[in-house]
Amino acid sequence: MKTIIMGAIVAMAATATPALAWEGQKVACYDKVWIPATYATKKYLEYPAKMKWEHMNGQMVEMHYPPIYMEKRYVKTEGHYVLRKAVCK
Numbered sequence: 001m002k003t004i005i006m007g008a009i010v011a012m013a014a015t016a017t018p019a020l021a022w023e024g025q026k027v028a029c030y031d032k033v034w035i036p037a038t039y040a041t042k043k044y045l046e047y048p049a050k051m052k053w054e055h056m057n058g059q060m061v062e063m064h065y066p067p068i069y070m071e072k073r074y075v076k077t078e079g080h081y082v083l084r085k086a087v088c089k
Contacts, residue, residue: 029088037079043069 047068054063 026088029086030083031086032081033084035080035082038076040074040076041071042074043071046070 045067049067050065052063052065054061
């Protein structure tokens, strides 16, 4: 009877040991972080600067109008996820 109990204990220990050996440890932890898209802008001249004579309060006045530029926006890099190292929880 004693040998059967000892045999059962040894068998249980033998089956439990490999399961404990395969458990891993945390080496590093990472968070998933969204990086938004980046854009490049270009401006191009729509209307050049101009000087113009106008009637104002019974006088002739020379007016300056600044140039008008239009802006075009282009995608440089698309938005994407990046793994960043973080503190393990």
